[in-house]
Every structure is written in structure tokens, then in C-alpha cells.
Amino acid sequence: MYDFVVLGEWLEFAVRWTHVITAIAWIGSSFYFIALDLGLFPSTDRRAGVHGEAWQVHGGGFYFIQKYMVAPARMPDELTWFKWESYSTWLTGFAMLILVYYVGAEFYLVDPEVLDIPTWQAILISLGSLIFGWFAYDLICKSRFGDDNRRLMVALYIILVGLAWAYTQVFSGRAAFLHLGALTATIMSGNVFMTIIPNQKIVTADLIAQRTPDPKFGKIAKQRSTHNNYLTLPVIFLMLSNHYPLAFATEYNWIIASIVFLMGVTIRHYFNSVHARKGNPHWTWAATVILFLVIVWLSAIGAPRAAETEAAELKGAALRYASADGFEEVTWIVQGRCSMCHAAEPVWDGLYWPPKGVVLETAEQIAKEARRITVQAGLSHAMPPANLSYMEPAEREAIVAWFRAANG
Template identity: 40%
Template structure:
């Protein structure tokens, strides 16, 4: 029952996190679009910095941006904050429920680092805090020198990618990079954007002149957030794409995907200004295609694993031990059925409903088992059950033989 309740809580948190993120990102994208597409006021009103007419849902809308502050503050003023806070809080709760509560399974990879469980949890939390502090320091030191700041922030993100993939298991590393950038985005809202707006509103309420600097800082951080958005979304989704996070150069795979995402986001930002920077879209797309080509699996005739494996251990086919399905079933029972069975002991239900406690199921999923266990080496997670190299090689030989001769059992 406890496993069922935890799994159900995880589903609810995922749902909340995704819904809140959609709302936050959607609102952020909308305001970037609006700000970039404003045109001079049709009536020539000098108090209007720009306006946009649009039609949606059977109605016409006229949005206007003021040059300064309104002469009288409206009683009902919309604040864009709770979507950001809800996204971060639900995301951290989900991270804690899944990854931080089971570090030996998700965070630690003996082939990557020698962190203990407690050390891995502390390092994951410290990473998110330090990601924000380092980024915020760069912004304060550089001020409004946008070119320099942009270059330094890009280097900071590259450093986060390298640090995470050097400290944590690949899947957790990608997720934690996304969490670190998400923390920066939410902290921008909480510590910079909203406080700056509150100071502006308070000054207006006192009848004082508004200091423009908080507004400029808020807009700067808001612009940064829009460029972080697509890289963060990729980092979160990539936990379902083992080919990327299991690659021996997974840090640079992540960096390339994030660079492509930022370029594609810039294409749309420029589009909203009425320009068509097709070069940005072309370069971003080229980076994506080149990265996918780099990730494409290869397997030579004498190797038990792909060259992309993080711990490739070439072995000639004649050196591989023979194995039949009955032997593989024993390996599955020892190392895999705690999760992948009709009644798993480590969780409420088998992930993806993949059950490896029956010979027929094992044979049906032979290619998947080989790829996950031998080629990508992501199963068992963190090698928590200590699957040996000899056992991996048995699985490789069995799966390859079964693929060539389906009658082989």
C-alpha cells in the first residue's frame, strides 16, 4: 500500500508540475511576443509606448504598453508569479520523492563517481543553490553589459553540465541540470522581478518618481528566463532518452541540445519583432541533426557493446559464454524482477509494465533488454543489484543469438 500511495503521489506531482509549467511558460512566451510585436499607437498618444491589436475567440483585443507608470494605479493589478512558484515547488517535491529519497538507485553511479548516498543528496541540493548564486553574481557584476553577461552565463551553464555529469548518474545529471536552470528561473522571479515591481508600485503609491533600474533588471532576468525555457524542457524530457544521457560524452550531448534549443528560441523571439532570421533556425536544426547523427548506435562484429557505451569492454564472440533463456531468466530474477515483475518489491508496479519474470516476456523484449543492460548500461539503475560484466556479456550473446535464430531458446 505504501508503494501504491507513493506512486500515486508521484503521478499527482507530475501532473501539477506539468500544468504549472505549461501555464508559466505560456504566459512568459506570450509577454515576450507581446513586447516584441508592439507597434506605435494609432492615435499618436505619446503616453503609449506601443500597442497590439489581435483577434481571438471571436473577440477583438487592444493591448497597450505605457511609456511610464499610470497616473493612478488600478485596483486590480495582475502579478505573474504563482505559476513560477508552483512549478518550482512541485518540481522540487517530485525530485525529492523520486531521486533524493532513493539516491543509490538514481543519483549514484559507481562507474561515474564515488559519492555515497548522503553525499549525493547534499551535492544535488547544493548544486541548485550554487547555480543561482553564481548566476546572480554574474548578473550583478556585469550589470547591463548584455554581450559579456550572455557569454558568461553560457559558460556558467556549460560548467553546470560538466559538473553534473561528472558527479551523478547520467539520467540524474540531465534532470539536475534542468532543475538548476529551473531554480535560476524561479529565483529570478522571486528575488529580482517581483521585488522590483513591488518597489515600483510602492513608489507610485507614495506619489514618488519611479526608479527605472529595478524594472530594467527585471526585464533583463525575464529575457534570460525565456532563453532558459527550451533548454530546461529538453533536460527534463531527456530522462526518457537514454541514448543521450548514457553516452560517454553526455555532458557535450546535453550542451549541444541546449545550444540548439536556445538558438531556436531566439529565432522565434526575432520572429515576434517582424524579422525572419532563418539562419538561427538553420544552425539550431543543423546542431540537432549533427548531434543525433553522433548518437546513432554502432556495433562491430567482435564487440559485445557499442563504442558509445560508457564502459565499453570489447570481447570476441568466441570468448562470450553461451546462454539460453533459462539462464537469462535466472539473471533477471536476481537483478531485475524486484522492479520488473507482476508483483515487484521495490515499487508499486513494473515500470512501463515491463515484466521479466516469465520466459516469454523476456524473449519478447530481448532487443530492449540488450540495449538497456549492455549497450547503454543504464539498467539496473546505479547497478544497485551489482550485475556483473560476465552477466552482461551473457545477455549480449543470448540476445544476439536469438535475433539471428528465433528458434534458439
């Protein structure tokens, strides 16, 4: 079991690394094409079907790019499809959801202080919300209501606010933010997989068959691409938020998540306006700063909840760690070396809340954080940072020995 824990940590690292790489590729290409599309000039030679064109310079070379509003008169011999970046990002993200929040559901997904439910129920709710969220969004977009894109986006925002509240009533704050981001990312990838690429394939098939493509397919794909454009930045924030308890472990966490979506709109509006040469709306940055300061204020008056990392009772894996040989010694070690910072009210100068929301004051809390304690302070010397509390090598060995004893 001990060896599997080490392997699991590296597997999680590898998947996370891959997820970041693919996300960079997807977001980078997405932002590039949005900027390109908005910045096109009318075609100088007015060739049939050419909607716009642009000259660009990069890496010592010059590029001449043309966009056809529907499609070119004939299919080119080579055609690059931008889809695998999206698919790979979603697949690796879902793998991370399994490795962290499903495998570690007792610690990261379920918070008895929020809703005391079995882990299997929490996992089913998680999966169900992602599936239901996509199909509900897709149906709204395809309805007559979705014909007005501005009206549609206002309605979608209201729905996202409702989902932010709902997730915080079911999962831990950390998991609630992660799931809101995962649902948004599912919508974005679903747009690519279920709408944008299929529509482009229909147009391609028409060209090959020498039929005139229907422009409605491009219009629909454009709508979904616009949604993805405005959702990207909030998703990044929500995915990074699990490292910052002031965002997720506060009383007003669902309001904070809701405001993040507005910040994504203001930031993207600025860049979209500049790329489309429609002015330089500096007010968007002022609005973004104000929204961010509101988030800071909400996090301060909400205060991180220590209950975020503590269950009402020991159960499952935590009970196993609490009854393993060496637990009493480890409890003394952790309380002596770690709890001055990892406390509901830290006594270390400059700290006003427990780092990462992890509280290690009681035996129950220590048992629940067994894996992280072992990885951070036993297998590595990451904690205490710079060994400020002078944890001895023998104490680190005791932590590892206790973890091994608990896992056979």
C-alpha cells in the same frame, strides 16, 4: 510497505501532473508576453508614458493592449500578477526531485561507475549546487560585468557548459541532465521571485505613494526576463531527457547537454525576430537541424552505457530484494520474458540498445530494478509491451509476491 509503494507511485504521478500543468501555464504566459512585448506598435495617441500598443483577436473577441515603459500615472484598481505559475512550477519540480532522485537516490542519483559516494552526500551536493548556482548567477548579473547583456549571456553559457561536465562527473547520466535542468529552472524561478516581482512591487509602491518610479527597476527585470526566454526550451529538453538514454547515458552526454542550450537560442531567436518584425531568419532552423544532427551523431558514437543501471556491488535496498523469498523464480521470469530487450545488446529485432537504458540480464540488475519491474510487470501489464513475450498471470503474481516478501 507494499501499499506505500502503490501510494508512492500515485503520489509521484499526481505531483508530476501538477508540475506539467503549472509549467504549461508559466511557459505559455511567458512566451505570450515576450511575443506581445516584441510586437507592440508605437502608441497612436502618444499618451504620456505609453510605450506601445497592440490590437489582438482571440476567442471571438478583440483586445486592445497598451504597455507603459515605466508605469501608468496612477495605479489601476485591479492588477493581475504573473508569479504563481513560476512558483508552483518550481515547487512541484523540487517535489519531484525529492520523490524520485532523493528517495530513490541509490537507484537514480548515484552511479558507482561515475562516483561511488554515499547517497546522503549526493543529496547534499544536489541541494548545494542548486543554492550555489542561483547565488553565483545573481551576483554575476548584479556585477559590472553584467551590464553588457550579450557579454553576460556568453559567460553564462560557458558556465553552463562547465556545470554540464561537472554534473556528469558526480551523478548518473540521468540525474546529471535532470540537475542541469533543475539548476536552470531554479535560476528562472529565482529571477521571478527575487528580482522581477520585487522590482515590480517597488514601482507599484512608488505609484501608490505618488512618487515617480525609477526606470532602472524595469530595465533589470527586463534583463532577467530575457534570460528566462532563452533558457525555457533547454529546460524542457533536459526534463524530458530522462526518458531517452541516447541523450543522457552516453560518453558525450555533457557535450549533448551543452549543444541543447545553443538550440534553445537559435529557436528563440527565430521567434523573437519574427515577433519584433525584424525579418524571417530561416537560417536559425538550418542551424538548429545541424546542431540536432550533431547530437544524434554524438549519441551514436558514444553508445548508451549499460553501467548506467548497474552498481558494482549490491547494497541497501537491492540486497534486500536479492535475499527475499521468490527472487530466484523472479530472476528466471525476468530473464526469460524481459532480457531479450533489456540487455546491453538486445536480441529483439529493431532494438539496438536497452529501452530506457534498463538492463535486466543479471540477478544484480534485476534486484536493483525491483520497484520498476513490479510496477511495470506485476501491478500493471505495461511490460512486456503488448505482452509480446507472453508473460503469464502466475508470473506477474510471483513478481508481486516477491516484492511483498522483500518489504514485509
